[in-house]
Amino acid sequence: MNLTYQGKTKDVYKLDNGDVLLKFKDDVTGENGVFDPGANTVGLTIEGAGQAGLRMTTYFFQKLMEKEIPTHFIDSNIDESTMTVKEAKVFGKGLEVICRFKAVGSFLRRYGAYCEEGQPLDAFVEVTIKDDDRQDPPISKQALSMLSLLSEEEYETLQTLTKQISQFVKEDLATKGLELYDIKLEFGRDAKTNEIILIDEISGGNMRVYKNGQYIEPLALERLLFA
Structure with missing residues (x-):
């Protein structure tokens, strides 16, 4: 296999059969040593974060497969912190899609004059x-279309999938008494079929989850989810 990309939280390898291998790291995004799923820099390293993220990702991707929601997931090896996925093409140099149920993070920083922390969305x-x-600027449906990154019809597909997936994760976490405030997802096109599919991961490193009003760190979240 060949190393094709070294990311902030995982490395990407191309396998001989055309599939892709993701190697999860213990690095998480944040600033000044504080975890922040919306940050675009590595903020700290947490021992065990890679396996914890992969365990959660495997759990949610398998659940989504049962619901016939298109993803890139093939299989995973928790002990080796690796996940095998279908090859996918990103939109432009990559898009991130955030679904917000409560006002926190960058949403609160931008619009804090009009909302309070934790306000329902x-x-x-x-x-x-x-x-x-x-700094990962937000972009509208019209701008995505004008820049030929995504058609307006594809945007609607992206939005529908995002709400469907996010609501499922929210409801699943709620069975453990956990409340999802926001979640960051990534999508791409299946390299073989061109279908829009969920890529990357679904883990504590790309969501904010609270319990009884208290924020839950990624590793603690994984322990609570599988308790």
Whole structure:
């Protein structure tokens, strides 16, 4: 296999059969040593974070497969912190899609003059461009279309899938007394079929979850989910 990309939280390898291997790291995004799923820099390293993230990701991807929601997942090896996935093409240099159920993080920083922390939001979907130099700016449906990154019809598909997946994760976490405030997802096109599919991961490293009003760190979240 060949190393094709070294990311903040995982490395990407191309396998001989055309599939892709993701190697999960213990690095998580944040700033000044504080975890933040919306940050575009590595903030700290947490021992065991890679396996914890992979365990959660495997759990949710398998559940989504049962619901026939298209993803890139093939299988995983928790002990080796690896996940085998279908090859996918990202939109432009990559998009991130955030579904917000409560006002926290960058949403609160931008719109804090009009809302309070933790204020309910109706599964608000926000798309940002992956661009570290420009702080991952939000982008609208019309701009995505004008820049030929995504058609308006594809945007609607992206939004529908985001709400469907996020609501499922929210309801699943609720069975453990956990409340999902927001979640960051990534999508791409299946390299073989061109179908829009969920890629990357679904883990504590890309969501904010609270219990009784208290924020739950990613490793603690994984322990609570599988308790």
